[in-house]
Amino acid sequence: MSDTTRNPSRDTKVAVIGASGRMGSEAVRAVESAPGLSLVGAYGSGDDLGDLGGADVAVELTVPGASPANVTHCVERGIHVVVGTTGWDDARLETLRGQLAEAPPAATGAGVGVLIAPNFAIGALLMMSFAAKAAPFFESVEVIELHHPAKVDAPSGTAARTAAMIGRARSEAGCDPVPDATTHDPDGARGARLDGIPVHSVRLRGLTAHQEVLLGNAGEMLTLRHDSFDRGSFMPGVIAAVRAVADHPGLTVGLEHYLGLA
Ligand SMILES: NC(=O)c1ccc[n+]([C@@H]2O[C@H](COP(=O)([O-])OP(=O)(O)OC[C@H]3O[C@@H](n4cnc5c(N)ncnc54)[C@H](O)[C@@H]3O)[C@@H](O)[C@H]2O)c1
Numbered sequence: 001m002s003d004t005t006r007n008p009s010r011d012t013k014v015a016v017i018g019a020s021g022r023m024g025s026e027a028v029r030a031v032e033s034a035p036g037l038s039l040v041g042a043y044g045s046g047d048d049l050g051d052l053g054g055a056d057v058a059v060e061l062t063v064p065g066a067s068p069a070n071v072t073h074c075v076e077r078g079i080h081v082v083v084g085t086t087g088w089d090d091a092r093l094e095t096l097r098g099q100l101a102e103a104p105p106a107a108t109g110a111g112v113g114v115l116i117a118p119n120f121a122i123g124a125l126l127m128m129s130f131a132a133k134a135a136p137f138f139e140s141v142e143v144i145e146l147h148h149p150a151k152v153d154a155p156s157g158t159a160a161r162t163a164a165m166i167g168r169a170r171s172e173a174g175c176d177p178v179p180d181a182t183t184h185d186p187d188g189a190r191g192a193r194l195d196g197i198p199v200h201s202v203r204l205r206g207l208t209a210h211q212e213v214l215l216g217n218a219g220e221m222l223t224l225r226h227d228s229f230d231r232g233s234f235m236p237g238v239i240a241a242v243r244a245v246a247d248h249p250g251l252t253v254g255l256e257h258y259l260g261l262a
């Protein structure tokens with residue numbers, strides 16, 4: 001654990017949890033160079049989070065197994081949280097909603113805000129939004145997510161969120177299930193089914209974070225693709241979320257709700 005000394009009183013005080021990781025180390029640099037933000041703590045595995053160096057906002061970028069306990073720790077202390085860690089299923093979100101209802105207020109007196117953001121990249125948010133808009137107009141929709149081989153969770157949080165958004169849009173429009181005659185698939189070659197949408201996960205050396213949504217009708221296909229070539233692509237979204245989270249008390253899932261993209 002390290003509490004930094006740079007801490008001008010008018011700045012928003014930010015702590016990063018998971019600060020030694022691929023995303024966490026990038027977030028530390030982004031916070032340090034963002035006007036109006038001051039890094040007050042950087043925490044890794046095994047560190048005592050304590051009061052997070054007096055942070056107003058924590059950025060949580062760890063692993064699915066650790067994230068809920070870290071967020072609970074912050075919420076119980078009235079600290080807003082921007083969560084980039086994936087693996088937040090409906091049961092975890094419901095538990096968190098209950099914790100937020102019981103949480104003490106933040107230092108400003110307002111309710112604590114938590115953002116669960118499966119993807120911070122602006123292009124990825126637009127790709128997901130376009131996919132949900134297009135999905136009711138096509139018979140077939142499949143999601144292919146492609147990531148670096150060190151990623152521990154599959155499918156990606158982005159793919160799960162995309163499937164949920166597509167599934168809801170198709171259900172509201174009264175669409176039929178996607179057509180699929182497969183009756184023999186002993187090895188799971190047709191991928192996972194999330195909200196009725198087939199999702200396929202690729203792990204490949206050389207990749208960072210990529211996703212395609214394939215939409216098909218008789219005689220035509222629309223492909224929506226987003227590529228994050230570098231983790232820097234996530235940082236404008238992280239910083240925007242840190243700046244906005246205190247103005248959004250309670251639980252928000254998806255950075256698009258802060259950016260007017262929902
Ligand atoms: N939302 C987004 O845009 C976005 C983008 C990239 C990655 N991610 C997600 O962010 C998470 C981190 O990804 P990564 O590539 O940086 O992983 P990583 O493995 O490089 O980093 C995770 C870090 O968390 C640390 N850690 C584990 N348990 C901890 C605990 N209890 N307290 C503090 N630190 C702990 C690990 O030691 C490691 O340094 C993953 O869930 C990934 O899916 C989200």
Ligand SMILES: O=C(O)C1=N[C@H](C(=O)O)CCC1
Pocket residue numbers: 086118119147151152155156157158159208209
């Ligand atoms: O590199 C990762 O891990 C990523 N995780 C998020 C996900 O699971 O969707 C966002 C993209 C990168």
